[in-house]
Amino acid sequence: EADIYQTPRYLVIGTGKKITLECSQTMGHDKMYWYQQDPGMELHLIHYSYGVNSTEKGDLSSESTVSRIRTEHFPLTLESARPSHTSQYLCASSELAGGLTYEQYFGPGTRLTVT
Amino acid sequence: EDKVVQSPLSLVVHEGDTVTLNCSYEVTNFRSLLWYKQEKKAPTFLFMLTSSGIEKKSGRLSSILDKKELSSILNITATQTGDSAIYLCASGSGTYKYIFGTGTRLKVLA
Incomplete structure (x- = not known):
């Protein structure tokens, strides 16, 4: 079983609030990812990181920001939450070795509702 | 534009049936094809298929990669x-990118 954790699991918050979604993994993986998934829809990559101090935006435009100060930690921040940010946010990690793409392990997700 | 298409979108079967789920892909610099199972929470990894491993099997689940047709199937026998x-x-x-399909919603009736 993969050791990747997300908190909070559920969050209901008002418009305009600043929020940080936490993601941690204990597998020593270099690569970490944030996906956004609406019900019945595919996962969309919003941010990824190759390692410490390396972050990039994904395919889906997002108003969130991320940081990677430690290998195991990849938090996602929304400076000012809006109802359009209501979604499920999934964190994932994978190994980076020899240029190969390895399977991703997913955290349990954070279901965010902005009222 | 890279894309992954799955079919059918949804499927309802009875226990004991065998199902085949389809996935086709068009991606640049293809490296691997992955299958996940997602219940109420996050996806859990099932299989990864690459050029060096085009067929995988685990219990009642099996998957094959067809590099010529740019597709893969996931078979589930004796469904529960x-x-x-x-x-x-x-x-x-x-080296970093994963493109997901919208998924196939499978419901198995008792």
């Missing part, structure tokens, strides 16, 4: 109600 879930297919492109 616990197999009810969304099955996601993803293609690994390059």
Whole structure:
């Protein structure tokens, strides 16, 4: 079983609030990812990181920001939450070795509702 | 534009039936094809298929990669109600990117 954790699991918050979604993994993986998934829809990559101090935006435009100060930690921040940010946010990690793409392990997700 | 397409979108079967889920991909710099099972929470990894490993099997589940047709199938034999879930297919492109399909929603009736 993969050791990747997300908190909070559920969050209901008002418009305009600043929020940080936490993601941690204990597998020593270099690569970490944030996906956004609406019900019945595919996962969309919003941010990824190759390692410490390396972050990039994904395919889906997002108003969130991320940081990677430690290998195991990849938090996602929304400076000012809006109802359009209501979604499920999934964190994932994978190994980076020899240029190969390895399977991703997913955290349990954070279901965010902005009222 | 890279894309992954899954079919059917949804499927309802009875326990004991065998199902085949389809996934086709068009990605640049293809590296791997992954299958996940997603129940109420996050996706859990099932298989990864690459050029060096085009067929995988685990219990009642098996998967094959057809590099010529740019597609993959996931077979589930003797289905059980616990197999009810969304099955996601993803293609690994390059060294970091994974493109996901919308999934096939499988419901197995007792």
